[in-house]
Amino acid sequence: MAEQDTAVYVYGILPADVETDPEARGIGDPPARVEAVRHEKIAALVSHIGTADAIGKPEDLTAHAALLDAAAAEVPVLPLRFGAVVTDEDAVVDELLAPYHDDFEAALAGLEGKAQYVLKARYVEDAILREVLESDAEMVQLRDAIQGKPEEATRNERIALGERIGQAIAALREEDTRRAVEALEPLDVRINPREPTHDEDAVHLACLAETAKQADLEAAAERLAREWEGRAQVRLLGPLAAYDFVVTRQPEE
Numbered sequence: 212m213a214e215q216d217t218a219v220y221v222y223g224i225l226p227a228d229v230e231t232d233p234e235a236r237g238i239g240d241p242p243a244r245v246e247a248v249r250h251e252k253i254a255a256l257v258s259h260i261g262t263a264d265a266i267g268k269p270e271d272l273t274a275h276a277a278l279l280d281a282a283a284a285e286v287p288v289l290p291l292r293f294g295a296v297v298t299d300e301d302a303v304v305d306e307l308l309a310p311y312h313d314d315f316e317a318a319l320a321g322l323e324g325k326a327q328y329v330l331k332a333r334y335v336e337d338a339i340l341r342e343v344l345e346s347d348a349e350m351v352q353l354r355d356a357i358q359g360k361p362e363e364a365t366r367n368e369r370i371a372l373g374e375r376i377g378q379a380i381a382a383l384r385e386e387d388t389r390r391a392v393e394a395l396e397p398l399d400v401r402i403n404p405r406e407p408t409h410d411e412d413a414v415h416l417a418c419l420a421e422t423a424k425q426a427d428l429e430a431a432a433e434r435l436a437r438e439w440e441g442r443a444q445v446r447l448l449g450p451l452a453a454y455d456f457v458v459t460r461q462p463e464e
Contacts, residue, residue: 215262218296219248219303222256223279223452224289224315224459229254237278238271239264245278248300250308253315256282257303266294279452284422287322289315289459290452318457326422327456328449329405330391330432332414334380338442339411343379350375380410387413387443394431398424403455413443417455425450 220238227249236242236258243258256278260266275293282288297303308315344350353372357365384407391414392402401419408415420428429447436445 215298217259218262219257219299220260220266221291221295221297221303221307222258222275223282223291224308224319225254225256225282225286226319227252227254229282229286231256235278235281236274238266238274240270242274248303248308250304251312253308253312253319255303255308256288257300260296266296276452280450283326283452284450287319287325288452289318289322289457290454291459315459318459322453322457324421324423325419325453326450327453328400328418328420328425328428328447329451330395330414330416330418330428330435330445330447331412332387332391332435332439332443332445333409334383334411334413334443335441336411339380339383339413340376342442343376343383347375347379350379377410384413387439388416391416391435394435395428398427398431400424400428401456405455413439414445419453419456422450 220243222237222245225247227247229247231245231247233244235245237245238258239260243260245256245258247254248257272293279288279290283290297306344354350372353368353375357368357372362369388404392404395402395416395418398420403417403419405415405417418428428449432445432447439445
């Protein structure tokens with residue numbers, strides 16, 4: 212019996228009454244057409260891939276996220292982790308949709324009219340170093356003791372200064388994160404703090420909010436940007452799939 216030469220890649224779970232965009236494309240080279248596999252009140256967003264195809268390239272990860280984020284801007288969507296593959300469309304139903312139908316339906320109902328947004332702020336390097344040094348006379352002394360001297364001769368001082376700067380930035384990050392949470396709280400959003408991805412990250416918050424409040428979120432981000440002008444750069448990303456607020460079961464392996 213010949214081996215099957217295609218498999219089904221699963222992106223996420225949506226309500227069954229959604230209509231897929233015939234122009235939507237997912238992972239693969241060339242990018243595969245995206246379809247919906249339905250079961251009762253829920254559906255899986257899928258595309259067909261070759262069983263011999265290697266997945267995991269940066270463009271695949273980007274396509275996976277972009278497809279889910281585009282869907283989340285229109286309908287509730289439960290994202291699956293990258294790399295969910297099953298043998299065929301029957302397996303999508305038997306291993307994913309049917310066993311967890313009620314859980315998925317309830318989770319989708321909780322996401323109705325909502326999407327994830329990410330508030331990010333990154334310190335301006337020169338400005339934050341100046342702020343840190345101005346707050347601690349001992350750090351200024353360490354800096355002055357290092358200047359103009361060979362690196363090997365001041366190794367201990369350099370290590371001590373680096374540690375103190377790191378601790379000071381961590382304290383500022385905690386304080387600025389609290390300030391950002393305060394700015395968002397009046398909008399009645401769920402907030403999930405994320406770990407910093409860079410030493411100079413100031414704020415990294417995932418928010419689950421009503422898409423109808425996007426303009427209010429943008430206004431809050433703009434107020435923070437004005438407050439921190441020259442000190443930190445602020446961005447609001449979204450709408451996105453609710454990666455930080457749902458735990459979606461993968462197909463059985």
